[in-house]
Amino acid sequence: MDPSDLQYILALQHVPNLGDASAKKLIRKTGSPQAVFKEKVSGLLKIDGVGKSKLQDLHDPVHLRAAEKEMEFISKNSISCLYYRDENYPERLRHCLDGPILLFQRGKVNLQKKRMISIVGTRQATAHGMAFCEKLVEDLNPLDPIIVSGFAYGIDICAQRAAMKNKLQTVGCLAHGLNQIYPKVHQKYVRQIEENGGFLTDFWSTDAFDRNNFLKRNRIIAGLSEATIVIESAEKGGSLVTADIANSYNREVFAVPGRPRDEQSRGCNMLIKSQQAHVLTEAADLIYMLGWQIESPQKPVQKQLFVELExxxxxxxxxxxxxxxxxxxxxxxxxxxxxxxxxxxxxxxxxxxxxxxxxxxxxxxx
Structure with missing residues (x-):
């Protein structure tokens, strides 16, 4: 990517209150991030859904200066930048209205035209939940999917460790910049994941570490994949937020059922009961629903000759x-x-x- 283009993309990402959906509207209307900054605010205000509050700081030179500093960090740390209009940007995430205009990537993962599923769950995973997770990933091994998760305690890291054990690529979506690793105890997995996948984030190295970052991060976990799987969850939690986002993206959602009185099964049972998720009891359920493998071939439909189409x-x-x-x-x-x-x-x-x-x-x- 041309450094000048990257600076303007970063500068646009740095504008407070703008957001990715509005930034995409501005880029679509003007043609490029650089053109956005050259356009008068009066002209940009004519774009539907972009109001004064989102544009009031647009021409503040602080954004270009901040972008220049972040570019230094990117260059020194061998970070790849994925712009949403470029071919190397994840295809499924490109179709999400609020998908990041720019992603930062570290590692060797290939995100193009690949089977990809997200596995999420509680940080307080039970032995049963982790065993199910490990078996699920093992059974999916022949289909060679990329396993996406949030690199958090519990089900997340269990899924990513299982992926590495089965020589599958795995992607950790982070809720902070690539200048740090959280939780710190997972630092020991970083090198192996980068060799067998990678990390993605849309946060800068200068962004403050905040709990709300995790909720924002969840849209990337949901948007990258064909399906999101919730293995264990209490009645409230980030996994349910990820499932909700995946449903809003018209993606498949699966939940592993559990005993009604088990605390870490209540969220999954609720998703199934409210028809927000398919029941997942084994890998075959996922394979069939995603069309990765048709268990019995469909009877061929006799195509009509000379069919008239609108x-x-x-x-x-x-x-x-x-x-x-x-x-x-x-x-x-x-x-x-x-x-x-x-x-x-x-x-x-x-x-x-x-x-x-x-x-x-x-x-x-x-």
Whole structure:
């Protein structure tokens, strides 16, 4: 990435109260982060959803100065920067409205076109929960997924240790800059994870360590993956927040059921009871629902000859013909059609015998 471009991206990220969703609107309207700073505030205020409070400090030179200092830290520590418009940015996270405009990465993980799941849970994990986690990751080994988690105590580090044990890549999403490691006791895993995956964050080296950072970090855990798995959780906690975010992104959520009176099973049981998560009792449940492996091949649908398709149906058909099976939200986004409308069109096309649905909200051409 050109240093000048990086400085303006960082400067935009540094503007208080702006946020990633609004920053993306500004970039989309003006064409680039540098163009945002060259545009008059009066012109930017015409953009829907971007008010004065978000722009009042935009032209303060402090942002470019801060960006320059952070660039020094990035350069000295061999950190990769992933801009949301670049090819190396995680594809699934790119489609999240509030996904970071810039991610900082350390390690060797390849985030492109790879099966990826997030495993989260309580810091006070039970022996049963950790055993389930280890067995789940072991059983997923043949499918070679990337295991994403928050590098925290309990289920998080259990999942990442299991990934390394099974020679799977793993990603730790941090709630602080790459100048530190929390919890400090997990420092002993850093080198191995960087050799077998990596770390991601959107926090700067100068950002204060704050509890609210963990909630903000959870959107990255949820956004990176096809599915989020909650293995153990009390009635309240960060894992449930991650599950809620994953649902808002139209991703699959799974929860491991437990005995009703067990404190660390109440959150998972609530997710299942309220139909916010699928029941997960073994790896096969996940594999089937995500369409990673169809247990019994579907009976071929006889494609009708000379089927007449509407213009938007032709667009969807052409996209699936070129890209193979894809998720509903990816199809809708790439064809610039609202998700609810794309779902209706795909249903009509299924009835016409030209596409078929697969587990995990996937579709493919017949």
């Amino acid at each position: 213009e938007e149906e032709k667009m969807l058909y052409g996209f699936l013909k070129e890209h193979g099976k894809e998720q509903l939200d990816f199809i809708a986004l790439n064809c610039s059609i609202p998700t609810f409308k794309a779902a209706t069109l795909l249903l009509n096309m299924e009835l016409k015998g030209v596409v078929r649905p697969l587990p995990g909200k996937l579709f493919e051409v017949v």
